[in-house]
Amino acid sequence: QVQLVQSGGGVVQPGRSLRLSCAASGFTLSNYGMHWVRQAPGRGLEWVAVISYDGSNKYYADSVKGRFTISRDNSKNTLYLQMDNLRPEDTAVYYCAKVSRIAVAGAFDYWGQGTLVTVSS
Amino acid sequence: DIQMTQSPSSLSASVGERVTITCQASQDIRNDLNWYQQKPGKAPKLLIYDASNLETGVPSRFSGSGSGTDFSFTVSSLQPEDFATYYCQQYDSLPLTFGGGTKVEIK
Numbered sequence: 001q002v003q004l005v006q007s008g009g010g011v012v013q014p015g016r017s018l019r020l021s022c023a024a025s026g027f028t029l030s031n032y033g034m035h036w037v038r039q040a041p042g043r044g045l046e047w048v049a050v051i052s053y054d055g056s057n058k059y060y061a062d063s064v065k066g067r068f069t070i071s072r073d074n075s076k077n078t079l080y081l082q083m084d085n086l087r088p089e090d091t092a093v094y095y096c097a098k099v100s101r102i103a104v105a106g107a108f109d110y111w112g113q114g115t116l117v118t119v120s121s
Numbered sequence: 122d123i124q125m126t127q128s129p130s131s132l133s134a135s136v137g138e139r140v141t142i143t144c145q146a147s148q149d150i151r152n153d154l155n156w157y158q159q160k161p162g163k164a165p166k167l168l169i170y171d172a173s174n175l176e177t178g179v180p181s182r183f184s185g186s187g188s189g190t191d192f193s194f195t196v197s198s199l200q201p202e203d204f205a206t207y208y209c210q211q212y213d214s215l216p217l218t219f220g221g222g223t224k225v226e227i228k
Contacts, residue, residue, distance in 0.1 A: 062216070100170065105215065
């Protein structure tokens with residue numbers, strides 16, 4: 001069955017870096033666009049970034065552009081989010097999500113379990 | 122960016138009631154709209170895709186309609202397990218955007 005298992009969250013000081021991972025199984029990762037979505041405590045969902053099936057196209061929310069980098073290693077069936085120069089407002093639960101069709105955007109039919117990132121001094 | 126205005130932000134309803142949530146896009150998004158359910162501490166779950174298509178395995182009491190800028194989501198007969206927060210999401214253009222959410226609580 002399809003699974004997205006996340007790792008890499010934690011507490012980090014402002015200005016520091018953190019890398020999130022999302023290990024995929026049960027489907028061919030290289031066929032699908034993948035996204036990161038976050039949710040600040042008590043708030044709604046916010047889209048963060050997308051990467052195309054082959055990694056050739058990447059797009060970011062303005063709030064993270066220039067600080068976050070989405071990447072993937074299809075040989076390892078893993079999606080990444082490198083987060084640099086973190087700010088307190090980046091504190092959130094981060095989810096990876098799979099697009100339901102072979103496209104960059106669409107419905108998110110599978111989600112990771114979420115990982116909490118806390119940015120605090 | 123496309124703004125998604127979802128209403129109401131919260132509602133109280135009884136088991137068995139019919140509940141409708143609306144979502145309005147700031148520009149034409151055709152039928153590029155999805156609906157998700159989220160329970161506390163859990164990842165969102167896809168219920169409706171492409172405005173009106175029921176995701177596999179989702180009960181038929183959930184439905185969606187609309188196109189262009191105005192969309193609605195209905196639970197025909199609310200069940201105890203349906204008390205949750207619901208979000209619309211457009212994927213017509215990047216950045217993808219979500220509505221603010223509707224929290225459905227027990228009356």
